[in-house]
Each structure stands twice: as C-alpha cells, then as structure tokens.
Amino acid sequence: MRQTHGLAETVEQLGREPQEFVWGVRTFIAGLVSHYVLDGGKLVVCHAGPPEKYHGRTSGRVRSPALYGETTRETDEFGLPVRYPWAEDYRGKAVVVYGHTPVPDTSWINNTICLDTGAVFGGKMTALRWPERELVDVPAEKVWYEPVKPLAAEAPGGHEGRPLDLADVHGHRVVETRHLGNVTVREENAAAALEVMSRFAADPRLVPYLPPTMAPAPASARDDRYLEHPAEAFAQYRADAIGRVVCEEKHMGSRATVLVCRDAAVARERSGVPQGPTGSVYTRTGRPFFADPEVTEEVLGRIRTAVTDAGLWEELATDWLLIDGELLPWSLKSAGLLRNQYAAVGAASAAVFPDTLAALAALAALAAAGRPPATVPHDEQLAWLDRLVAAGEAAGTRLLRRTGWFYVDIADEESVRAGTGWWLGLTGAGGEGVMVKPLQAYARDAKGRLVQPGLKCAAVSTCGSSTAPSTRAPTTWSGCAGASSGTSARSRCASTRWGLEALDRLAEGEPLWRVHEAVFAVLALESGPVDPGL
Structure with a gap:
C-alpha cells in the first residue's frame, strides 16, 4: 500500500503503540x-x-x-x-x-x-x-499537509461551483423544485429567454433573482367599469380554504430588483466581481436599470443607509439584502399623472431576505430553520419594509416611500366590506388597484396544493401608454405589483414558485449555476411577449 497523504505518519505513530491497541484499531476499521x-x-x-x-x-x-x-x-x-x-x-x-x-x-x-x-x-x-x-x-490550527491542488481551486460543491454552462438552460428541460415538483421549460421558451439574457442582461453574478408577474383576479361581473374586483379575488381564496389575506396598494411603476450589500468588501465576496459595484439595480428581465453606474451607486448608497439605520443588517444577521419593488414614475412623461394621482402612493419593496438562514432564529416562531424570510407572513415582511421606509425618511431621503396595505378576513363579511371599501377609496382617488395575497407565504389549499401567490385587482384600464421606463434618474420605489404578460395563470404560478426556488437556493448558499437555473426558468416561462426593454 502506498503511504501517501499523511498515512506514513499514521503508520509511524501506530508503530509506537502496544500491539493490543493496533489490533483494536484494525478491528474498528474493519467493522466500519x-x-x-x-x-x-x-x-x-x-x-x-x-x-x-x-x-x-x-x-x-x-x-x-x-x-x-x-x-x-x-x-x-x-x-x-x-x-x-x-x-x-x-x-x-x-x-x-x-x-x-x-x-x-x-x-x-x-x-x-x-x-x-x-x-x-x-x-x-x-x-x-x-x-x-x-x-x-x-x-484549522495550521497547514498540517501541503495540498497538491490549492484548496481555493474550483471544486464541486464550493460556493462558486463550476462556471455557468449553456447546457444548464438550453433546450427542453424538466427541473425539480421543492415547492412545485417538476416544472417543464419548453425549448422555444428557453431559446427566447437565452436571447434576452445574453444580449441585455447584467452580469449573472449580480442577478440572483427575477420577479414573476402576478395573475389577475377573475374578470368582474359586478360592474363594467372595473377590469377586476376584490370580491372575485376573495372568492377565489375562500374556495382555496385561505382564511386571511393582505391587500397591498398597486402602482403604475416599472418593476425593479435591488441587490444591496453592506459594503464593497461584502459585494466582492458575494458576487465574485473584483472592483465591481456594491450591488445591482435591474429590470424584471435582468437588464441594468440605469445606464450610468454612478446613478446605480447613488441609489444603492441611499438604500444601504436606510437598511443600516433601520437595524435590519443585525436583525436579519445578514450582510446583503435583495429587494423586489417598483420605480416611480415609470416614465418622465407620466410625472404629471403620478404627481396628481399618486402623491400618497408608497414605495419600497415586496420581499426582503438574507443569505444567512441562521438569521431566522431571531424571528422565533415566524420562520423555521432552513427557510429564507420570503416565507415569513406578508404582514411581517411589510413591517420590515415600513421600518426601512421610516429610516430613509428620518435620514432625509425621499427615495423610499411607504406602500399602503390592509388586512381582510375573508370569512368575515364586515372585514370583506371594509377591504372592498379601501379598494374603492384607492381607485376612486385615481389609484391603480390592489394586490391580494394570502397572509401566509407558500399558502396551500385544503388538498395541499400551492395556491396563487397573489391576484391583482385593477380598477379601470390605466395601461394605455406603453412608454418605456426612464433610466435617467431615480425618484421613488413602490411596492411589488405585476402587469399582465399574456401568460396563463398556471405559468405565472410556476414562475412565482421558480422565483422562490431561486431565493431558497440563494439563501442556502448553493452555487451560482444552481441559482441561475431557477432564475433563467422564470424568464423562460414568461418569454412569449416579453419586451427586453421592460
């Protein structure tokens, strides 16, 4: 037997031991x-x-x-x-x-x-x-044995893992998720998504998540003036055995995702991009939101200050956050409309989560070990965001503003009327509507099936203009809202679960190629009429 990799030292040490001990070691090893x-x-x-x-x-x-x-x-x-x-x-x-x-x-x-x-x-x-x-x-106390291959070299299972490979995302694929089982990505969708990602997307190391669009509530039969009505959303969730929901104010903004790191050192360690930015701000198709890197850094700096002042780094025990929200206004040409109709509309985000799952211990009963805070009930998430906005306002920044939200117990008729009245008040003042979401994330129906994560309830059509979002200067961020993309409700549900799968893999420290397998699937499932400029 070749006595390599320290085995010679072991044999030498055993040679100094009594024979009974040596036979005991042999017996122990043989019995393994x-x-x-x-x-x-x-x-x-x-x-x-x-x-x-x-x-x-x-x-x-x-x-x-x-x-x-x-x-x-x-x-x-x-x-x-x-x-x-x-x-x-x-x-x-x-x-x-x-x-x-x-x-x-x-x-x-x-x-x-x-x-x-x-x-x-x-x-x-x-x-x-x-x-x-x-x-x-x-x-380790010291280097006990000099390795033939440097430990920092790429190895299976390491944080970075192997490089991204075209085979991971190309062609017809069936990939298993923990929340939705097997999900099929068709070849034509994968090809369209690959076109968008390869031509327009930011560095994949800075795009760890893509937000899906939300399904609309069933068409309203109550009043021709409304595209959707909360009553249909409440009825849908009641049929799914969901007891309580949260209605979140919906906005006419441009979907944006923010990856913000605590400092430059964390950004380099997390992304692996040397001398790179301290995070990223990108569209829902992974494209950089601002053409000017200095504008991106300014936005990141102001959000970073708000996170620090709110104490979220410590509470969530993390050194980076991912925020899914909207940028207002969606076009400088719509500034007058937004100024007149959306003066009270909030801004911030719809999901905040750290990469360190041990941080969830601080949330006590709100989350179990091994789950990112995206699984925390929506009112808990919104409370974090309210604190983030309050910290930003205290610091004198107008970048972050609050999104309104309202509880509804759909088994209580009085609560339903109050929620509907709140929606009528918002839409009557020119608001776009609300998003209705189950209070508990990953909600399931009576048969254990995952239900739609959110249903949007618009009032009258406010989508007549198709002007692309401005990339000149940031103004305000708003709560998560989705726009119809022509995909089926099933595809929207699947893409949402893929988004959560990406968050889980990201939070658990899986390699980049594993995270991007889920990120890419979100885009592929919605790749029909998607405009890469959005």
Missing part, C-alpha cells in the same frame, strides 16, 4: 460500514457519495462509490482524478452528507452537502447539526 442511513432514512452519511439506489445496501458495488466516488476517468492539471459531479444529478429525498473532495466553503446542492473543508490543508473543520441543518466550523 460503507455508509450510514440515519433518522429513519432521512439522512445518509458517507465518505464520497453512493447513488440513491445503493442507500442502505451492502456489497462491493456499493462500497466503492461510497468510499471513493466516481471519476470521469480524466485527470486535471495537478494529476488528480476528475470527480464525477454526482451531486448535480442527485434527486433523492434523503439528505446526503459526504466529503472526500475538499472545498473552500460548503454549499447545498440538490439535498447534498460536502463537509470536507480541508482542515488538514489549513482550511477549516465543518460539522452539520441535524435536523436543524445548521453548519458549524472552526479554522
């Missing part, structure tokens, strides 16, 4: 199994990673992949075998915890995680608390 199936089959622990079909089985065929893994039969520039990326293809229900191939940082990939973070090479020792799925690590 190839892998362990724990917690009623929910957890599999192994050295390298057996396929799902081998879980719980014992044979020579099982032992080899469990201990050594599979290779592509190629060698890299360091003369080491190239490991087959089996985790990318894994679709099993059991969580697989493995090692064997050292990585700089751990990350979840398809319900698997590599805990070998190279302690012997001067990296760190990492452990997983189960069933909390909490990671704990301590730095």
Whole structure:
C-alpha cells in the first residue's frame, strides 16, 4: 500500500503503540460500514457519495462509490482524478452528507452537502447539526499537509461551483423544485429567454433573482367599469380554504430588483466581481436599470443607509439584502399623472431576505430553520419594509416611500366590506388597484396544493401608454405589483414558485449555476411577449 497523504505518519505513530491497541484499531476499521442511513432514512452519511439506489445496501458495488466516488476517468492539471459531479444529478429525498473532495466553503446542492473543508490543508473543520441543518466550523490550527491542488481551486460543491454552462438552460428541460415538483421549460421558451439574457442582461453574478408577474383576479361581473374586483379575488381564496389575506396598494411603476450589500468588501465576496459595484439595480428581465453606474451607486448608497439605520443588517444577521419593488414614475412623461394621482402612493419593496438562514432564529416562531424570510407572513415582511421606509425618511431621503396595505378576513363579511371599501377609496382617488395575497407565504389549499401567490385587482384600464421606463434618474420605489404578460395563470404560478426556488437556493448558499437555473426558468416561462426593454 502506498503511504501517501499523511498515512506514513499514521503508520509511524501506530508503530509506537502496544500491539493490543493496533489490533483494536484494525478491528474498528474493519467493522466500519460503507455508509450510514440515519433518522429513519432521512439522512445518509458517507465518505464520497453512493447513488440513491445503493442507500442502505451492502456489497462491493456499493462500497466503492461510497468510499471513493466516481471519476470521469480524466485527470486535471495537478494529476488528480476528475470527480464525477454526482451531486448535480442527485434527486433523492434523503439528505446526503459526504466529503472526500475538499472545498473552500460548503454549499447545498440538490439535498447534498460536502463537509470536507480541508482542515488538514489549513482550511477549516465543518460539522452539520441535524435536523436543524445548521453548519458549524472552526479554522484549522495550521497547514498540517501541503495540498497538491490549492484548496481555493474550483471544486464541486464550493460556493462558486463550476462556471455557468449553456447546457444548464438550453433546450427542453424538466427541473425539480421543492415547492412545485417538476416544472417543464419548453425549448422555444428557453431559446427566447437565452436571447434576452445574453444580449441585455447584467452580469449573472449580480442577478440572483427575477420577479414573476402576478395573475389577475377573475374578470368582474359586478360592474363594467372595473377590469377586476376584490370580491372575485376573495372568492377565489375562500374556495382555496385561505382564511386571511393582505391587500397591498398597486402602482403604475416599472418593476425593479435591488441587490444591496453592506459594503464593497461584502459585494466582492458575494458576487465574485473584483472592483465591481456594491450591488445591482435591474429590470424584471435582468437588464441594468440605469445606464450610468454612478446613478446605480447613488441609489444603492441611499438604500444601504436606510437598511443600516433601520437595524435590519443585525436583525436579519445578514450582510446583503435583495429587494423586489417598483420605480416611480415609470416614465418622465407620466410625472404629471403620478404627481396628481399618486402623491400618497408608497414605495419600497415586496420581499426582503438574507443569505444567512441562521438569521431566522431571531424571528422565533415566524420562520423555521432552513427557510429564507420570503416565507415569513406578508404582514411581517411589510413591517420590515415600513421600518426601512421610516429610516430613509428620518435620514432625509425621499427615495423610499411607504406602500399602503390592509388586512381582510375573508370569512368575515364586515372585514370583506371594509377591504372592498379601501379598494374603492384607492381607485376612486385615481389609484391603480390592489394586490391580494394570502397572509401566509407558500399558502396551500385544503388538498395541499400551492395556491396563487397573489391576484391583482385593477380598477379601470390605466395601461394605455406603453412608454418605456426612464433610466435617467431615480425618484421613488413602490411596492411589488405585476402587469399582465399574456401568460396563463398556471405559468405565472410556476414562475412565482421558480422565483422562490431561486431565493431558497440563494439563501442556502448553493452555487451560482444552481441559482441561475431557477432564475433563467422564470424568464423562460414568461418569454412569449416579453419586451427586453421592460
């Protein structure tokens, strides 16, 4: 046997021990199994990673992949075998915890995680608390053994993972999500989305999420003056066994997503873009919102100050936030309309979430471990946003303004009337309408099926103008609202779940290619009549 990788030192140490101890070690090692199936089959622990079909089985065929893994039969520039990326293809229900191939940082990939973070090479020792799925690590005392391949080199499972690949998004694909099961992306949709992303989108490292459009409520049969009416939305959710909803003020703005980092160092670490921006502001198709980088940095700086003053970095235990909102006005030509009809309309965002899931511990009963705050009830999210807006106003900025919202208990007729009256007041003053959302995110009906995440209720048509959004100067941000894109309600629901899938993968620290698999699917599912300038 070749005594490499520190084995010679182990043999030398054993040579100084009594024979009884040496035989005890041999007996212990000989009695080890190839892998362990724990917690009623929910957890599999192994050295390298057996396929799902081998879980719980014992044979020579099982032992080899469990201990050594599979290779592509190629060698890299360091003369080491190239490991087959089996985790990318894994679709099993059991969580697989493995090692064997050292990585700089751990990350979840398809319900698997590599805990070998190279302690012997001067990296760190990492452990997983189960069933909390909490990671704990301590730095190595020193470099005990110089690695042949630098630990910082790209490795399967690392935070960056492998580069983005055209094969990840091209052609007809069926991809599994945790909230919607298998979702099909048709080849023609993928081709259209690829055209938009390749020609217009910002650096993919700065586009970790795309917002979907929301479905309209069923057509109103109550009054010809209304496109939709809250009564239809309430009836839809009542049929879905949803008890309480939140009505959020809807705006005539341009959808914008903001990725804001605490400082430049965090931005470099999070995005991997050296000497790059401290975040990004982009449209719902991933295109940079402002042509001038200085304008982008000004917007990011003002939002960063508001987040800091609101204490959200500490409360959410994160160093970056993603905010989904709208920019008002949608065109400088509409400034008069907005000034006259939307003076009281709020601005901010519709979802805030950190990348550190341990931060959710501070939310107590509001969220369980392993879930990003996008799963927190909508009133909790709106409360965060109200604080963000208040902090911005206290700092003297007019960039952020509040979005109005209203509770409705759809089993209580008086509450329904009050909610409808609120909507009538908004639309009567020239407002565009409301978004009706279940109070609880990821809401399900009586049969356990996910329901529509939101239904928009417009009043009269206010979409006669199709002027593109201005990119000259920012004014105000408004709460999340969607515009009809001609896609079916099912596609909108699927794209929304894909958006949440991207958030989950992002929050769990999965590699960029895994996050962008979900991001790309959002655009592909809505790629029919989408205008890349929006």
